[in-house]
Amino acid sequence: MSPDPKTHLAELLAAALASVAPGVTADIRLERPRDPSHGDFASNLAMQLARALKDNPRKIAERLVRELPPSPRVQKAEVAGAGFINFRLASSAKTDVVKAALAQGDAFGRGRPSGRKIQVEFVSANPTGPLHVGHGRGAAYGASLASLLAFAGDQVCREYYVNDAGRQMDILGVSTWLRYLELFDERVPFPPNAYQGDYVRDMAAQIRDAHGDRYVHPAAAVLAGAPGAPARRADGAYTPEEKEQLEQHLDGLIAAAKDLLGEEWAYIHQHALTEQLADGREDLEGYGVHFDCWFSERSLYDTGMVARAVAELEKRGHLYVQNGAKWFRSTGFGDEKDRVVQRDNGLYTYFASDIAYHMNKFERGFDRVIDIWGADHHGYIARVKGALKALDLDADRMDVALVQFVSLFRDGAKVSMSTRAGSYVTLRELRDEVGNDACRFFYLLRKQDQALDFDLTLAKSESNDNPVYYVQYAHARICSVIGQWGGDEAELAGADLAPLASAHELGLCNRIQCFAEVIGQAAADFAPHALAFYLRELASEFHGWYNAERLLVDDEAVKRARLALAVAVRQVLRNGLRILGVSAPEAM
């Protein structure tokens, strides 16, 4: 006999089907009806068969019910509605799960090892400044998805892709250097498209404190190497032509910095990178988000991986030269236009290193690779998958989960955010104001591919209304009751559960029974939010029971049964919250 009631019912239905319609196959699915009057499980099998058997669904359902093998675990099976078969389980079949939860503890709900190796790559923010609230959402989603998959049975590797090559890092380097020069009164007008944040000044001061004037050059010499910038506009409303001029000016400053500093440019550049990376890492650790691997984009160049990836494409005849640049014929693999992989100046594009990176991921032997990207990157899916196909790799093993943007609202007004301008709310500020638990749970209460409005004022001023406290409170309440009881928890595992008979109690058993199903489904859907919703429902049912019935009653048998159920609830809350990266406090 299968220990899982759902599987058990499916087996009974399969037997009935074989008897009613020999040779006919059907997808036997059991769902848990929302309405308790519809029983504990329902099957639409008869409706599915209506067409094949050319008969009324209700009549088919009647025949199926007649042919169901008897089972002590089934109290009742009846036909209802348009042809549903509703099952009501015997009490003991429901309460059994309490024993399982107590026996399995932290492992309760865990899936069987799948043998699959899965990589989840997330955050991967450019190390050019503090993480902001958008990264916070990606981090919360990625971390809990990774934990969810691991709990469901996969072997998971959490990876952060470090964009330590390319122009953005150069801009950060030159921004730092310009602020450094200001400290020695060598004033180059600070470009509006350089990094504005105070953290840049902090890094400049660090360099001065450590190395004095070693990196100082005259402002005039710096400016001499760059084309002029357009007149500054306080409102930032530059014309497209002026914006282009600004970019060229900035590139000129970078070139001048490299030229004047020579080999010492590497120090400035590296200092800024190391500093920002360490800051981001510390930030994420504090947020409860850990990575197994920090993968450097630059290493792809250093090891020749980028050149090799491009050569592979070339060898297969998927590249062509036009206007001096090398193009990948991605239109042959589902993309809407071809893409440049190597510019006319010989430099590889970001796309080229991305191809190399994904090729590398596949070479590392992952069965499945999940990329978590900002929604603005959705246009990249076709081209990256196209490149994998062109390389004869199985693009279906790569999944992309897009995380929609977070819009912050403060006092009802939208907070405009610009990374370059440095005018944004950082993840650290958000955590300080709202708290880690509330922050992560709030993010996880909506699907990741839905745009999220985060009302800071509400989150701060009414943080007690955050649903996370509701769930945590249930956990703390149970801890409190167990503490007052003062008995030995271990002996609850052997409690007789027959006294559990009320609708509240049997409903809770059903809810606990669902946990493993929720885990499996949420993992399959990449949907940690489903787990968050489940935990809220579980907490709700517990609170309802707690208010309706007393746990610490005089009747010893009843008390032990109820405490066993409470501990089972607590175990599920713990296991679920751990996956979501939210603490389970013993007292509140």
Add this chain to the structure above:
RNA sequence: CCGCCCGUAGCUCAACCGGAUAGAGCACCGGCCUUCUAAGCCGGGGGUUAGGGGUUCGAGUCCCUUCGGGCGGGCCA
């Protein structure tokens, strides 16, 4: 102009790959603390699932269309 995502209660969001009377939270109204934590519970009002058409036993879910929002469409990252 083209492509992708989205439109569900006043607000923020769910809805088990097409199932039964579309559900929660916040907000609003009315009740419950001399007994295990009131960060809680119980009850109530709130909806043509943006509009229209189609597919079938059955549609918030799938197809077409209109309207309305978001994001993309760089030899930027």
